Amino acid sequence: MTKDDNQFSGSKLLLGIVLAILTYWLFAQTFLNIGPKVQSTYGTTPDIVNISVSLTSFVTGVFMVVAGNLSDKFGKVRMTRIALVLSMIGSLMLIISGNVVLLLLGRVLQGLSAAIIMPATISIVNTFFEGDKRQSALSFWSIGAFGGTGLASFFAGAMATFISWQAIFILSILVTVVALLLLKKLPETKQVKAKRSDFDYMGLIIFVMMIASISFVITQGYKIGWLSVPIVTLLVVFLICIYLFFKVERDKALPFIDLKLFKNKPYIGAVCANFLxxxxxxxxxxxxxxxxxxxxxxxxxxxxxxxxxxxxxxxxIRLGEKSIKRFGAKRAMIIGPIFTALGVLLFSFTFLNDSVYIIVALIAAIFFGGGTGLFATPALSTAVSTTPSEKVGVASGIFKMGSTLGGAFGIAIMTSIYTGMIQNGYHLNTAAGISFVVGACLIIGAICTSVFVLPTRKINS
Known part of the structure; x- marks a missing residue:
């Protein structure tokens, strides 16, 4: 931690941050697995439940960069506390009644909470830790995010089966309270606040429209139809917004997003590889x-x-952290996805009989998780350490937005192929096998990005 803030316990800060990000990656994400039980409780239609499942990640993806920008301007600690309160209110809305409106509103608040927490907590790590301690702290951040994702499926199934799905969000509220208490005395760093008239509202509006349109295309295209009128229209809106955004931001003295970020080769390489x-x-x-x-x-x-x-x-994941100092970030960001892609290819061996496939799948899961763990901290460290400190919030927002949109894109592509092949008469095993191969190809894209875009020099934080 910095010398001005060493009176605040680093371990307490890290625990508070990990608990804060678990409110999304573990608790809010459990909706992916408890949809049928939620439908039974609310007595609503599958369409409403499907909307509630995807709504949180959609809101998170759309507003994450906006939230990162705000945390840079108005205080990362303050924004984190606001986000935790929103998370508690959102969880309460899910469990206090059977009202569908409250269900959807609660999921929106959970999405807004996550959109604020992710870039704000990365900024906190970047501010309160230095050197090797910063890389270690980023590892714990990644453990919370990726570990929460990996545990969500098992956790949701266990809680919903043996207790109730509502208990997930009661526990989420308790975890959020603990996070708030741990961060209660964390000092706010000095902020350079822009004057009210200087804030780039036009850039904000165009950016939100741009991300909302492409997010809807990615998450709903395979359901509505890739060539349907709504999807094609939103693609056109997305392209127009890209043109307008770069045209407007280029001439702004204080743009919503500084376009110089996109000239930073290590940063862009990390964002693209992370997306894939x-x-x-x-x-x-x-x-x-x-x-x-x-x-x-x-x-x-x-x-x-x-x-x-x-x-x-x-x-x-800690091995990835330690490899940065010895070899630089690039090596881990190449080797990690190689193992991840190998694991996905092993998942594609669906032609094996069931018992043998389960054994192969267990091995595949080890490769998949190990490769992802090796990649996580070097990628996040590259994005943070190559960005000016006053822009870390918005830069980490773009980085984590890449994670969210990448996940949505992967689900859309692989699910579309799988269901499309089944509808065309292919066997489940064949459809799954080919879909996994496509997934491996996407991850190979991450390998290529790390090889050709990232510089070979060591990136020190």
Whole structure:
């Protein structure tokens, strides 16, 4: 930690940050696995439940960069506390009544909370830690994010099966309270506040329209139809917004996003590689679908088979951190996705009989989790350490938005291929196998990005 803030316990700060990001990556994300139970409780239609499932990640992706920008201007600690309060209110709305409006509003608030927490907490790490301690802190941040994702499926299945799905969000509120208490005395760093008239509202509006349109295309295109009128229209809106955004921001004295960020080669390489590697979220989703549809396992049993991914990730993630100092970030950002892609290719061996496939899938999950763990901290460290400190909030917002959109893109692509092939008469095993191969190809794109875009010099933080 910096010398001015060494009176605040670094371990207490890290624990508070990890608990804060778990409110999204673990608790809010459990909706992916408890949809049928939520539908039964609310007595609503599958369409409403599907909207509630995707709404949080959609809101998070759309507003994350906006929230990162605000945390740079108005205080990262203040914004984190606001986000935690929003998380508690959102969780309460899910469990206090059977009102569908409150259900959807609660999911929106959970999305806004996550959009604020992710860039703000990365900024806190960047401010309060230096050198090797910063890289270690970023590792714990990644453990919270990736570890929460890896545990969400198993956790949701266990809680919903043996207690109730509402208990997930009661626990989320308790965790949020603990996070607030741990961060209660954390000092706010000095902010250089822009005058009210200087804030780039036009850039903000265009950017939100741009991200909202492409997010809807990515998350809903395979459901509505890639060539349907709404999807094609939104693609046109997205392209127009890109043109307008760069035209407007280029001439602004204080732009919403400083376009110089996109001239930073290490940063852009980390963002693009991160986007492509996170398409692997689609692999996890498809793996769960295939296990339950093809192998007839329960959601709880499917969740158990994803645990090797989580264990391998947690064991390897600190290795990725230590490799930065010795070899630089680039090597881990190449080797990690190689192992991840190998794991996805092993998932594609669906032609094997069920018992043999389960054994191969357990090995695949280890490769998949280990590779992702090796990649996580070097990628995040590269994005943070190559960005000016006053822009870390918006830069980390773009980086984590890449994670969110990458995951949504992976789910959309792999699910579309899988369901499309089944509808065209292909066997479940064949459809799943080919979909996994496509997933491996996307992750190979992350390898190529790291090889050709990232500089070979060591990136020190």
């Amino acid at each position: 590697l996170n398409t692997g979220v689609g692999v996890i989703a498809l793996f769960n679908i295939y296990l339950q549809g093809g192998l007839k396992l329960s959601s709880f049993q499917a969740g158990l088979l994803t645990l090797p991914y989580l264990i391998a990730l947690l064991l390897i």
